[in-house]
Amino acid sequence: xxxxxxxxxxxxxxxxxxxxxxxxxxxxxxxxxxxxxxxxxxxxxxxxxxxxxxxxxxxxxxxxxxxxxxxxxxxxxxxxxxxxxxxxxxxxxxxxxxxxxxxxxxxxxxxxxxxxxxxxxxxxxxxxxxxxxxxxxxxxxxxxxxxxxxxxxxxxxxxxxxxxxxxxxxxxxxxxxxxxxxxxxxxxxxxxxxxxxxxxxxxxxxxxxxxxxxxxxxxxxxxxxxxxxxxxxxxxxxxxxxxxxxxxxxxxxxxxxxxxxxxxxxxxxxxxxxxxxxxxxxx
Amino acid sequence: xxxxxxxxxxxxxxxxxxxxxxxxxxxxxxxxxxxxxxxxxxxxxxxxxxxxxxxxxxxxxxxxxxxxxxxxxxxxxxxxxxxxxxxxxxxxxxxxxxxxxxxxxxxxxxxxxxxxxxxxxxxxxxxxxxxxxxxxxxxxxxxxxxxxxxxxxxxxxxxxxxxxxxxxxxxxxxxxxxxxxxxxxxxxxxxxxxxxxxxxxxxxxxxxxxxxxxxxxxxxxxxxxxxxxxxxxxxxxxxxxxxxxxxxxxxxxxxxxxxxxxxxxxxxxxxxxxxxxxxxxxxxxxxxxxxxxxxxxxxxxxxxxxxxxxxxxxxxxxxxxxxxxxxxxxxxxxx
Numbered sequence: 001x002x003x004x005x006x007x008x009x010x011x012x013x014x015x016x017x018x019x020x021x022x023x024x025x026x027x028x029x030x031x032x033x034x035x036x037x038x039x040x041x042x043x044x045x046x047x048x049x050x051x052x053x054x055x056x057x058x059x060x061x062x063x064x065x066x067x068x069x070x071x072x073x074x075x076x077x078x079x080x081x082x083x084x085x086x087x088x089x090x091x092x093x094x095x096x097x098x099x100x101x102x103x104x105x106x107x108x109x110x111x112x113x114x115x116x117x118x119x120x121x122x123x124x125x126x127x128x129x130x131x132x133x134x135x136x137x138x139x140x141x142x143x144x145x146x147x148x149x150x151x152x153x154x155x156x157x158x159x160x161x162x163x164x165x166x167x168x169x170x171x172x173x174x175x176x177x178x179x180x181x182x183x184x185x186x187x188x189x190x191x192x193x194x195x196x197x198x199x200x201x202x203x204x205x206x207x208x209x210x211x212x213x214x215x216x217x218x219x220x221x222x223x224x225x226x227x228x229x230x231x232x233x234x235x236x237x238x239x240x241x242x243x244x245x246x247x248x249x250x251x252x253x254x255x256x257x258x259x260x261x262x263x264x265x266x267x268x269x270x271x272x273x274x275x276x277x278x279x280x281x282x283x
Numbered sequence: 284x285x286x287x288x289x290x291x292x293x294x295x296x297x298x299x300x301x302x303x304x305x306x307x308x309x310x311x312x313x314x315x316x317x318x319x320x321x322x323x324x325x326x327x328x329x330x331x332x333x334x335x336x337x338x339x340x341x342x343x344x345x346x347x348x349x350x351x352x353x354x355x356x357x358x359x360x361x362x363x364x365x366x367x368x369x370x371x372x373x374x375x376x377x378x379x380x381x382x383x384x385x386x387x388x389x390x391x392x393x394x395x396x397x398x399x400x401x402x403x404x405x406x407x408x409x410x411x412x413x414x415x416x417x418x419x420x421x422x423x424x425x426x427x428x429x430x431x432x433x434x435x436x437x438x439x440x441x442x443x444x445x446x447x448x449x450x451x452x453x454x455x456x457x458x459x460x461x462x463x464x465x466x467x468x469x470x471x472x473x474x475x476x477x478x479x480x481x482x483x484x485x486x487x488x489x490x491x492x493x494x495x496x497x498x499x500x501x502x503x504x505x506x507x508x509x510x511x512x513x514x515x516x517x518x519x520x521x522x523x524x525x526x527x528x529x530x531x532x533x534x535x536x537x538x539x540x541x542x543x544x545x546x547x548x549x550x551x552x553x554x555x556x557x558x559x560x561x562x563x564x565x566x567x568x569x570x571x572x573x574x575x576x577x578x579x580x581x582x583x584x585x586x587x588x589x590x591x592x593x594x595x596x597x598x599x600x601x602x603x604x605x606x607x608x609x610x611x612x613x614x615x616x617x618x
Contacts, residue, residue: 264421
């Protein structure tokens with residue numbers, strides 16, 4: 001373990017893109033945690049309208065300029081970090097939990113249960129996920145929780161397939177047979193012996209998925225479904241700012257760059273982690 | 284070969300039945316009340332009941348599905364509660380626009396991605412490789428709607444080179460409808476004026492959409508070319524004194540492309556469902572815009588129709604990819 005980990009860490013440090021990804025992600029996490037404490041105009045994040053300072057261009061006083069109701073774009077973009085990161089994380093976690101549950105049952109018990117669950121997840125993969133998420137989110141009504149559930153609904157099949165394969169391989173190993181011989185029931189075998197051994201591929205997939213999850217959250221916000229104002233969310237900030245183009249471009253550029261930076265950072269980090277934890281996939 | 288195709292087509296049937304059941308169930312299980320929305324804000328309970336009866340929404344779920352499924356086969360895909368037009372008619376209006384956009388994006392992605400990946404592999408760890416890797420990592424992370432917005436800002440608003448949005452201006456005469464794809468129709472009827480206009484409108488959305496498949500294809504192509512270049516037969520060809528270009532284009536390319544092909548197929552299907560954002564930015568009158576409008580008004584039938592339509596195309600494209608894969612790679616026997 002320690003030897004492999006040391007070698008992995010060495011490889012990770014050697015690849016400057018992974019380190020760059022880690023740096024971006026740490027910065028974003030810091031912003032998300034410190035959030036309200038470092039925002040220069042918390043009253044704007046809370047929804048204060050200040051028409052006197054409408055559409056100020058970027059300057060020393062307003063780093064990212066101000067928007068159509070005089071709010072500080074820098075404050076809104078900083079505050080949006082927490083919303084996007086939390087929502088992205090929640091999507092990946094909910095998707096992974098459902099997927100691990102379905103995949104573990106399918107892989108462990110096999111038979112018609114396996115067949116049924118896997119055909120269902122194949123079908124889910126042919127459904128256009130963005131349209132499905134939009135439809136579900138719109139029907140459930142506005143709200144961050146509803147949006148997370150809507151996206152996660154089409155997110156689980158990837159995890160289900162991954163976990164099924166891993167469980168099928170692990171359940172044939174001797175330590176599982178031994179535990180079974182000791183009289184352990186199916187539930188205990190799965191929870192205590194099989195699942196703990198398949199954690200690392202699931203974590204790799206979760207880290208690879210984070211960037212795409214943040215992107216999907218922002219996409220729903222952009223279409224006008226999902227997190228609603230006044231909660232500052234990058235996608236909906238961008239969607240509102242479309243009407244201000246081209247004269248007040250700063251209202252759109254900065255939230256857009258924030259989405260790009262977050263997705264970029266998590267993608268770089270995910271690639272690096274895959275090399276670290278899953279040497280088979282390295283090329 | 285023909286038996287293989289027939290069998291694959293036959294396998295489509297259970298997939299489509301399953302898909303329609305799945306989407307239908309999800310759509311019906313959701314809360315939200317389209318009937319109340321359609322009946323208007325001042326509707327009495329009797330009005331609501333009559334609208335529900337008109338669309339058959341007062342009957343049990345299974346009966347509703349049975350009606351829907353048998354209707355599908357007769358070409359009756361239901362009626363949009365809002366536009367009050369048959370869904371199939373709407374789909375046939377909007378699908379060509381989406382197909383044109385996705386095809387243009389894929390052509391761009393393949394035409395640039397395959398040579399770029401090949402070059403990156405040949406010049407591995409030198410500047411063409413670093414350039415293409417950096418660009419492709421950035422491109423994968425770029426939100427398509429943000430890129431589209433930047434394009435509009437730069438090329439349409441500031442430079443004024445290309446139109447801001449839309450597919451074809453109402454003030455111009457469109458080419459006579461043959462395939463529904465404006466560029467191809469204009470070419471077929473020899474209307475080069477219309478072709479120019481259609482291409483101008485197509486350029487920005489197609490480029491915005493091509494970037495992430497372009498990046499993925501480049502990365503895949505690079506990886507598979509590096510693998511092929513290490514094969515023994517390439518060494519043999521080198522030893523025999525074949526020229527570098529001949530080895531690369533006659534032997535390596537074909538093998539490397541066939542590995543990339545699966546990704547191309549998957550991406551094609553994925554783009555069909557992912558046009559929503561680009562269509563929203565550019566007001567492109569395709570399936571994505573239609574679906575968005577249906578979603579915002581909670582109109583079931585169009586949502587189910589769009590999903591089925593894209594799902595079917597997805598499965599068909601992947602069948603096509605498997606067939607081409609077999610042609611390029613005779614070691615894969617199609618049975």
